Amino acid sequence: MSYDSSNIFARILRGEIPCNKIYEDEFALAFHDIAPQAPVHVLVIPKGEYLSFDDFSSQAPADAVAGFYRAAQKVVAQLGLQAGGYRILANTGADAHQEVMHYHLHIFAGCDLGSMVRRGLV
Numbered sequence: 355m356s357y358d359s360s361n362i363f364a365r366i367l368r369g370e371i372p373c374n375k376i377y378e379d380e381f382a383l384a385f386h387d388i389a390p391q392a393p394v395h396v397l398v399i400p401k402g403e404y405l406s407f408d409d410f411s412s413q414a415p416a417d418a419v420a421g422f423y424r425a426a427q428k429v430v431a432q433l434g435l436q437a438g439g440y441r442i443l444a445n446t447g448a449d450a451h452q453e454v455m456h457y458h459l460h461i462f463a464g465c466d467l468g469s470m471v472r473r474g475l476v
């Protein structure tokens with residue numbers, strides 16, 4: 355599968371669609387999920403065109419990978435999530451129901467998130 359630049363996150367990055375922005379730097383953009391599944395549900399996306407965890411982690415330059423994860427941690431800190439805890443998740447491929455084919459991290463927080471894998475739930 356090749357990267358399709360018409361995906362919704364690419365359109366957000368180009369400013370064609372608005373987002374509820376939390377954080378942005380040269381490597382990443384973070385914004386609130388449009389359909390939150392927890393009191394805090396944030397998406398962090400890299401600025402580059404990468405399909406998935408596999409694509410990003412294997413193909414992106416090292417500074418982009420480091421910059422992206424540093425940005426995700428800044429989002430966690432900015433939102434003050436360390437005290438209560440949080441969950442980071444990256445859906446990848448069909449079994450994980452990845453809907454948007456631009457790599458992204460979900461950050462969930464703000465309540466007891468339950469056990470790690472619950473079918474149909476966060």
Ligand code: AMP
Nearest residue numbers: 362373386387388389445451452453454
């Ligand atoms: P995934 O299943 O991991 O690909 O998750 C995609 C996520 O993107 C879902 O949680 C959606 O609610 C979210 N989403 C889709 N469109 C938008 C949008 N325009 N703004 C913010 N979040 C979105």
